Every structure is written in C-alpha cells, then in structure tokens.
Amino acid sequence: MRIIVHGAGAIGCYVGGAWLAAGLDVSFLGRARMKAEVEAHGLHLSDVDGWTAEIAPADISFATGQAALRKADVVLLTVKSIGTEAAAKEIGRHLPKGATVISLQNGVTNAETLRRLLPKHRVVQAMVPYNVVHLGPGRWRRATFGDLTAADDEVTRALAAAIGEKPGRLKLVADMEGVAWGKLLFNLNNAINALSGLTILEEVKQRDYRRVFAAAIVETLDLLDLAGIAPAKIGLIGPRLLPHVIGAPDFLFRNFFLKVQKIDPQGRGSMAADFAAGRRTEVDYLNGEVVRLAERLGRKAPVNAAITDLVKQHELGVERVWSARDLREHVLGGHKGAAGFGY
Numbered sequence: 001m002r003i004i005v006h007g008a009g010a011i012g013c014y015v016g017g018a019w020l021a022a023g024l025d026v027s028f029l030g031r032a033r034m035k036a037e038v039e040a041h042g043l044h045l046s047d048v049d050g051w052t053a054e055i056a057p058a059d060i061s062f063a064t065g066q067a068a069l070r071k072a073d074v075v076l077l078t079v080k081s082i083g084t085e086a087a088a089k090e091i092g093r094h095l096p097k098g099a100t101v102i103s104l105q106n107g108v109t110n111a112e113t114l115r116r117l118l119p120k121h122r123v124v125q126a127m128v129p130y131n132v133v134h135l136g137p138g139r140w141r142r143a144t145f146g147d148l149t150a151a152d153d154e155v156t157r158a159l160a161a162a163i164g165e166k167p168g169r170l171k172l173v174a175d176m177e178g179v180a181w182g183k184l185l186f187n188l189n190n191a192i193n194a195l196s197g198l199t200i201l202e203e204v205k206q207r208d209y210r211r212v213f214a215a216a217i218v219e220t221l222d223l224l225d226l227a228g229i230a231p232a233k234i235g236l237i238g239p240r241l242l243p244h245v246i247g248a249p250d251f252l253f254r255n256f257f258l259k260v261q262k263i264d265p266q267g268r269g270s271m272a273a274d275f276a277a278g279r280r281t282e283v284d285y286l287n288g289e290v291v292r293l294a295e296r297l298g299r300k301a302p303v304n305a306a307i308t309d310l311v312k313q314h315e316l317g318v319e320r321v322w323s324a325r326d327l328r329e330h331v332l333g334g335h336k337g338a339a340g341f342g343y
Ligand SMILES: NC(=O)c1ccc[n+]([C@@H]2O[C@H](COP(=O)([O-])OP(=O)(O)OC[C@H]3O[C@@H](n4cnc5c(N)ncnc54)[C@H](OP(=O)(O)O)[C@@H]3O)[C@@H](O)[C@H]2O)c1
Pocket: 006, 007, 008, 009, 010, 011, 012, 029, 030, 031, 034, 078, 079, 080, 081, 083, 086, 087, 090, 104, 105, 106, 107, 128, 129, 130, 131, 132, 133, 269, 270, 279, 282
C-alpha cells in the first residue's frame, strides 16, 4: 500500500515517520517550508517511552504538488480542521477512485465533511490520542501516551497488521463517534492552554485553569447525555470521572494524577502553536462544536462559548495572556453549572 501524508506538520511528520520507520511505504505532501526542513534535516523522532528513530533525507520523499496524490492508495489526512474542505478538493481531483482517506484530525465532523465531498473514495475516521511537539528543525516528539485509534475497516486492518506492535501502532474500534467525542473532552483544554501562554504541565498545575477545563467538560457531558452520545474512555480515566480528577485540589491532582499520567515538560497544545504562528485556530471544531451541539438541542453552552470567544478575540489580534485566576473569573464568574459541580 502506497501511503501519502497530506498536510505534513506535527502529526503528519510524527505518524508518517513512525510508519516509515516501521517499514511501510510512506511519502509526504506539504508546504515548501516543511519540505525544506525535512530535506535539510531528515526526521528525528522520539517518544516518552524512550523510542527514537532517525530517517535520513535521502530516504524521504516529500512533495509540494498535489499530483503526488495520484500514486497513493491511502491518504493520511493531517491538515488542521480548517483546511479539510480545501484538502478534500485536492484529493477529489487527484486521488484514484476507491482509494482510502484516513482522517487523523481532531474534532467530530471531519470524516463527515470528507464523506460528503469525496463520494468516490473510502473515508475512515481515526484519532490521535497523544500530543506531538516540534522540538526544532527535523525533530518531533510524542510527549504523552496512547495508541493511534481508527475505525475497524479492511484497509485499517491491513495497516494495523503491517505496523504490528511498533511505534505508531494502530488500535481498531467499532464506535469512532464515541472515541472522537471522548478525545474532544481532552481537546477542550487546547484553548485554555493557548490562552495561558504556558506549557501544558505548567498550566494544569494551576487549579483555576483546571476549574475552567473541568467546567467545560461537565457542560459537554450534559449535552452528550441529552444527545444520546456516549463518549469513550481515552486514557486512564473515564469521561464521568474526568472532571472530578481535573478539578480536584492541587495536592490530590499533583500527587495522584500527575504521578500516573506523565506529561512531558516541553509539551504545548497545537492551538498554542497556532497562536505563536498567528494562524486561525481549530476552536470552531472543538469548543465551538459543543456550542453548536447545544444550539441543536435548544440549550446553551456558556462555558465553551466564552472560551471560544476569547480564542476568536486572539485571532483578531487581542494578544492577552490569561492568568489562571482571570480566566476563571471571566469564564466561570457566577456560572451556576460549574459552581454547582463544586469546581
Ligand atoms: N499536534 C498535536 O499534538 C496533535 C495531537 C492530536 C491531534 N492533532 C490534530 O491533528 C491535526 C493536525 O495537527 P498538527 O498539529 O499536525 O498541524 P500542523 O503542524 O499545522 O500541520 C498541518 C500542516 O499541513 C499543512 N497544510 C494545510 N493544508 C494543506 C494542503 N492543502 N496541502 C498541503 N499542506 C497543507 C499546514 O500548512 P499551513 O500551516 O501553511 O496551512 C501545516 O504545515 C489537527 O486536526 C490537530 O488537532 C494534533
């Protein structure tokens, strides 16, 4: 199977590189600046388990022209959600009919969008549970734990068998809707992390940031209950327990959660990278998705709406770094949902 990563950035270079290191036929499609970086430095990959892989520039095929899609059997789509429609048009134009597109993107609607725009291709939803950081030229690191997860399908089964237990291994599941919403609960912290200006570890050590995160989760869980969607357990803690653990007092959180769930001190969310680069973020596909779910149900989602607004303000040029206390007061001030939950 000839695999092409479409939108080679943090996830594309890490997952594509891990699959290349595992012996799969992987090439890359991305921007000229990424091509220059990878061709100058190769791929240096590492993870929190101590795995490393070095792939020399001569062993990497990196294209910037969409025609590269013509030779692929499988596309690993790793553009941000705001780039899905544009990427789908390129795929529709160049990828052979019947070929497979696997969305490795965060959010709950990308696969649906791809299916609508690519009726002649097979679309498979996948989920990346871990955080990947760009450490410097040619260097990417998986900074947290978890297995890449995809819908169980003929193609993903063949890929999972080819990768085996090597890094980048693929876990297959039947209910991807639950998995995608389970992951979205964690992604509700992306905006908080970006607004904090801190690494994920520095941010989550402060309870007021965690209070906001916990309230955003509680609000989402209530809406998912109403919608009849059961979010899957991603990682060590199930969705129902998650806000209690996240919102717990510092002593408990640091001595229990942070002891079990290791967080790399260098890890930052991908929205923080968008802030740093002055790019539009994926907030509409994360917290914004909760606001839209509330609207469909005739409800409100004030916590996620307030967080979405702050990110939008930043996108428009309001570059405020929010302290934990200011963020809590702004987002949760007087909000009964979060207060009623004890956070
Ligand atoms: N980073 C993480 O730790 C992480 C973890 C789990 C899931 N995810 C999810 O994975 C997805 C990718 O995130 P990421 O952090 O890897 O993003 P990223 O580093 O920004 O990589 C995406 C790359 O694709 C390029 N691109 C966009 N449209 C393209 C197109 N049509 N053709 C070629 N290249 C294109 C982008 O260039 P421009 O910037 O110039 O558009 C960028 O270089 C997102 O949905 C994210 O939420 C990320």
